[in-house]
Amino acid sequence: MLEAFFSVVADYWLTLISIVLLIIASGFFSGSETALTAASPARMHTLESNGDERAGVVGALIKRRDRLIGALLIGNNLVNILASSLTTSLFLAVFGDSGVAFATLLMTALLVIFSEVLPKSWAISAPDRFAMFVAPFVRLFVAVVGPLSSGVNAIVRGILAIFGVNLSREASMLSAHEELRSALDHLHREGGFKKADRDRMGGLLDLEELEVSDVMKHRTVMRAVNADDPPEVAVRTVLESPFTRMPLWRNSTENIIGVVHAKDLLRALAEPNVEPENLDIVKIAQKPWFVPDSTTLKDQLNAFLRRKVHFAVVVDEYGEVQGIVTLEDILEEIVGDIADEHDLEIQGVRQEADGSIIVDGSVPIRDLNRALDWNLPDDEATTIAGLVIHESKLIPQERQAFTFYGKRFIVMKREKNRITRLRIRPADSVNLPAE
Template sequence: MTALALALSLLLLVIATALRAGGASLVSTPRADALHDAAEGSDRAATVAEILDDRSRIQPAIGMVHSATLVAAVLPAGWALAVDMDGFPLAVALTGLGVAVILVGDLLPRSVGRRSPRTLAYRLAPILKRAVAIGGRASNFLLEEEDAEEEIEQDAQDREEIELISSVLDFSDTIVREVMVPRTDMVTIRENDVSDLAVDVVVEHGYSRLPVTGEGFDDIRGIIYAKDLLRFLDEGTAPEAVSNLMRPAYFVPETKRVSDLLSDMQSGKVHIAVVVDEFGGTAGIVTIEDLIEELVGEIVDEHDTEEAMVEVADDGSLLVDARMAVEELSELVGVELPDEGWDTVGGLVLGLAGRVPHEAETFEVEGVVLTATRVQGRRIAQVSVTPPSK
């Protein structure tokens, strides 16, 4: 079954490659040349001339069919990989699959097609004609007339197609602060604790690596690995101080781009980094899994539990996890909420209050009513959101 799925992916990738190369060759072919060759008896040149009669349809139509075929090519192969892998190896394999599909199914055939105008267009004329017909009907069905006119621009269509497929890999604008686990959610262990206690913490929370603190969160001394604890237990020796088993910590600024950090962590074989703010204090931690999830989406393992970021209360208001991004809440309620100076809904409420609010304390911004429904110490955990009345 796995071999059949891979064969299907390969077939669809070949079709997508042909569509991309043929489409690039087609738009580089002057219609006058096609008409001339058709007059000399070339049936395929006549087909190309017919397609080129309305150039505005070519890019949106072929682009839609090509994109759909490329996505369809990834699915069977992705399923086949998921059968044999899970966790981090699966994420890496899916990332490699995405890169290969973009190169083989889009970028390389585009270059080949532009270097071979007419030749490839004539050879692939039948499949290109069908693609234009299918894509044209789909475009008319899915797009409004105004959107369809915007899709006409040839160069813009090329860029949109690349961005659509490569967006899963392009996360260069995201900084570490946006994906890290904040210090309020960190689970740590002190350097003078013994190994037995460290094992209990690992088992209780399900983490394979824990930051080791000295005098507090802003004094990270190292990282303790669960596998080092297990190796120590296997030896059957007496409990040891965590400070004797920990490894050096890897520190990164919270403004570092996640794309750069992923590259650094991969090359340095580092799995967890301590994030520091501009004052040198600990802002949080980030793992290589957090970075991979920015590429491929949430990776759920046996220790993860599903936590809803938004719940609908009985009165119709929204109960929102305070860690939700302000941008996401803005999209949810249909109102542009201020996000300068903070990233999360909890940060927005703190900014409006100017202090740590009390539970049930209410604030209003842009017609949206925000209520701190759960406050844990100096941290807001949950916020009730009432959108503006229509």
């Protein structure tokens, strides 16, 4: 039988060469599909801008990803089927009817190793470089097979439409912001992106989702100047404050009549014959700017830059004052906490020796997540106290404890209906006694 095999091989040498070339072509199609699918559009755009023509070809191919993949799949299946058919015919001539089984086993092994695993592993190890290498050849193939691929895709869309599945050529399952966020998280997990850099980029992406009410200083903690105070008291209030700008109110803290800038105050005091006792602070106050609490941070940032103003008073839909927002509040959402020599040292978060965290109830959830790399939700509440109230569906008592989102929350202090201090520890420490 061995002599018969070599005799057939001698007669079918052209067939053997064809099979080998078809397996190589199958590997080319598989590797090209993997590389072009995994290639970074941003990287290709950068290389194209630097004059790399092959990167431009890759970019043009992946813009019509459905047409590209369809053409590569057609080519891959075509060569696989042809290689299997030739191998089967060759083995039938040598082994008779049992040749079908031998051909199936052999081609399965060859195609899996040399047409799938090997080329795809090679391509995924360096997708950008691999994609640029194969792009010129793939472009020629897509130009020939592209119309057939488009027809196949049209048939597929028609069949899926019958079952209520609509495919869009342009629409992605993820928005551009979600794709960027996923990429940042992936790079951070892989060690290619530092946490601080990921947080800054993530904060920038959050500007369109967050509202002014999420970052404002609430009126309960707002530092303001009473216009009815004696002038020297008002001056001392401004100069002793760590803030450059302070709202000016009269009769009620919700009746904001102006904004006092420390520089304007100092300029006024520098005028001849002007003393703190005879200074009219209302005259040097700037006109207040009121903004809705539902304004997105992106829109508010643009408004700050457009108006060249750093301070705004936040009101709700009824015109009631809710708090104040500054340009620094928005920038801190991007770069993290911005501290200077005049900022207060107490930030409301303290690490204890036992691993627990003591937190003021007014600390924003986003600040905790950013500082401790937690993932507490901030959709329904802005502060950590608000989260506990939302999840517990009640106003907790002191020493009352709750467990959710993998954390144990213990109420340490409450003033009237406000939770002012909490202890937070991992949920696996629930066996520890409550405060």
